[in-house]
Amino acid sequence: MVKQILFFLSLFFIVACGDEKEPEKKIVKEPTKGELIVKQNCKVCHAQGLNGAPIIGNKKMWGPRLVQGEKTLVTHAINGYELMPAKGGNTELTDDEIALAVKYFISKVE
Numbered sequence: 001m002v003k004q005i006l007f008f009l010s011l012f013f014i015v016a017c018g019d020e021k022e023p024e025k026k027i028v029k030e031p032t033k034g035e036l037i038v039k040q041n042c043k044v045c046h047a048q049g050l051n052g053a054p055i056i057g058n059k060k061m062w063g064p065r066l067v068q069g070e071k072t073l074v075t076h077a078i079n080g081y082e083l084m085p086a087k088g089g090n091t092e093l094t095d096d097e098i099a100l101a102v103k104y105f106i107s108k109v110e
């Protein structure tokens, strides 16, 4: 009887410990929120440079725009600017989400 209890107890501990180790196995790098927003709303134009949209990570194209400062870039992205539609055409996006997307663009310029 005692042996049986010990057996079940040890089984319980093995299972409990096994569960705890589970999250360690998944080391998947989650994309940032800004990256996701860009992927879903901005890449259509900013991946290839449609209509002259500055291409993600292209220093030459972003350089003259970056000097305006992040605040101006965010304002332009929110309100629209030349051929850049307001909020990339998705009015569901909040101003904060646009700011995150612009931050992602800036982080990609080396």
Ligand code: HEC
Pocket: 037, 038, 041, 042, 043, 044, 045, 046, 050, 051, 052, 053, 054, 065, 068, 072, 073, 074, 076, 077, 081, 082, 083, 084, 085, 087, 088, 089, 093, 098, 101, 102, 105
């Ligand atoms: C329909 C195509 C299109 C989509 C979608 C789009 N853009 Fe643009 N974007 C443009 C074009 C074209 C320009 C260049 C405008 C110009 O200077 O003539 C631009 C320029 C910009 C600029 C630079 C503005 C400046 O002041 O120089 C920012 C910042 C920007 N886009 C952010 C975004 C963000 C953030 C998204 C997604 C939420 C987005 N864009 C989606 C076409 C697009």
